[in-house]
Amino acid sequence: MFTLHPTLIADTLDIGELSLCKVLLSNDQRFPWIILVPKRSNIRELFELNAEDQQRLWAETTWVAEQLNQHFGADKMNVATLGNMVPQLHMHVVVRHQNDAAWPSPIWGSGPAIPYESADIATLKNTLSKLLISNKHPI
Amino acid sequence: MFTLHPTLIADTLDIGELSLCKVLLSNDQRFPWIILVPKRSNIRELFELNAEDQQRLWAETTWVAEQLNQHFGADKMNVATLGNMVPQLHMHVVVRHQNDAAWPSPIWGSGPAIPYESADIATLKNTLSKLLISNKHPI
Numbered sequence: 001m002f003t004l005h006p007t008l009i010a011d012t013l014d015i016g017e018l019s020l021c022k023v024l025l026s027n028d029q030r031f032p033w034i035i036l037v038p039k040r041s042n043i044r045e046l047f048e049l050n051a052e053d054q055q056r057l058w059a060e061t062t063w064v065a066e067q068l069n070q071h072f073g074a075d076k077m078n079v080a081t082l083g084n085m086v087p088q089l090h091m092h093v094v095v096r097h098q099n100d101a102a103w104p105s106p107i108w109g110s111g112p113a114i115p116y117e118s119a120d121i122a123t124l125k126n127t128l129s130k131l132l133i134s135n136k137h138p139i
Numbered sequence: 140m141f142t143l144h145p146t147l148i149a150d151t152l153d154i155g156e157l158s159l160c161k162v163l164l165s166n167d168q169r170f171p172w173i174i175l176v177p178k179r180s181n182i183r184e185l186f187e188l189n190a191e192d193q194q195r196l197w198a199e200t201t202w203v204a205e206q207l208n209q210h211f212g213a214d215k216m217n218v219a220t221l222g223n224m225v226p227q228l229h230m231h232v233v234v235r236h237q238n239d240a241a242w243p244s245p246i247w248g249s250g251p252a253i254p255y256e257s258a259d260i261a262t263l264k265n266t267l268s269k270l271l272i273s274n275k276h277p278i
Contacts, residue, residue: 045216047205058197066186077184080219084235084243096223104223106247 002039005088011113013125016133020056021091023064023132025124028113030102032072032095034064034132043089046081057091064093067131073097078106141178144227150252152264155272159195160230162203162271164263167252169241171211171234173203173271182228185220196230203232206270212236217245 004022012024012035020040026033038057043049049057065077078094094107102110116124143161151163151174159179165172177196182188188196204216217233233246241249255263 045204045208046201046218047208054197054201055194058193062185062193065184069184069186076221076223078219078221078223079185080217080221080245082215082217082219082245084215084217084245106219106221106223106245108245109248 002041004037005086005090007086008035008037008088008090013116013121015125015128018060018064018133020053021060023128025128026092026113027115029116030110030114031100031107032068033107034068034093034128036060036064036091036093038089040089044083044087045089048089061091061093064132067135068093068095071131075103080106082108141180143176144225144229146225147174147176147227147229152255152260154264154267157199157203157272159192160199162267164267165231165252166254168255169249169253170239170246171207172246173207173232173267175199175203175230175232177228179228183222183226184228187228200230200232203271206274207232207234210270214242219245221247 008024012026015023015025017023020038021036022039024035024037026035038049038053040053046054061079065079069077072095074095075098076096078096080092083089096103147163151165154162154164156162159177160175161178163174163176165174177188177192179192185193200218204218208216211234213234214237215235217235219231220228222228235242
């Protein structure tokens with residue numbers, strides 16, 4: 001039975017689901033920052049997924065990175081799975097701009113998140129849902 | 140014509156090659172830290188690789204992570220492609236321990252590298268070459 005880790009629930013907005021992953025938006029307006037979480041229980045490491053799920057995770061990750069890159073005009077996409085603090089496998093897909101709050105450093109440890117304004121959230125979720133969920137993806 | 144970025148040459152020890160990637164060891168004894176670099180020119184982003192190379196990169200990344208995890212008894216593997224400073228696609232595969240120099244933070248920005256002792260390098264390269272290159276990998 002898959003359930004999201006409480007920290008991931010607390011720190012993100014729910015955008016929807018792909019074939020394998022929950023699609024979450026990190027609630028930090030400093031960076032367009034998607035977190036993909038495979039809907040599988042008790043998985044901490046990439047190689048703990050079965051071969052088919054590994055392929056799906058990579059395909060969904062790469063596809064989300066490409067969509068975000070195009071939509072937000074990224075200077076660079078950052079893709080990472082760390083999990084030192086939240087022990088549920090999750091993949092960060094982050095749009096980086098050369099004028100963002102952390103460039104060229106990684107976003108982690110770059111100071112506290114700045115949550116989105118409540119008034120902006122519905123539009124934002126709608127835009128990202130169209131881009132990442134309704135949009136035809138290859139899996 | 141593929142050539143390694145000068146920063147990657149300067150900061151690493153050459154371990155060998157897999158089917159797609161050069162296998163480099165970051166010259167920082169604080170973390171067992173492999174860097175995989177696809178032997179393709181002018182690639183900055185994951186989605187710029189063709190579909191076959193994407194699959195190979197993920198397979199090599201996951202396989203290297205699994206081997207390092209087992210060999211070094213990792214508490215967590217960290218896998219990331221950032222590239223904000225070095226514009227040649229490269230994948231970090233890093234063994235993390237709960238008593239390492241940066242835990243639980245990411246390794247980037249955690250202070251200056253501590254190079255390996257010259258006397259240890261031949262043995263280290265030999266061990267990693269056996270683990271990651273000679274060892275039968277699935278690609």
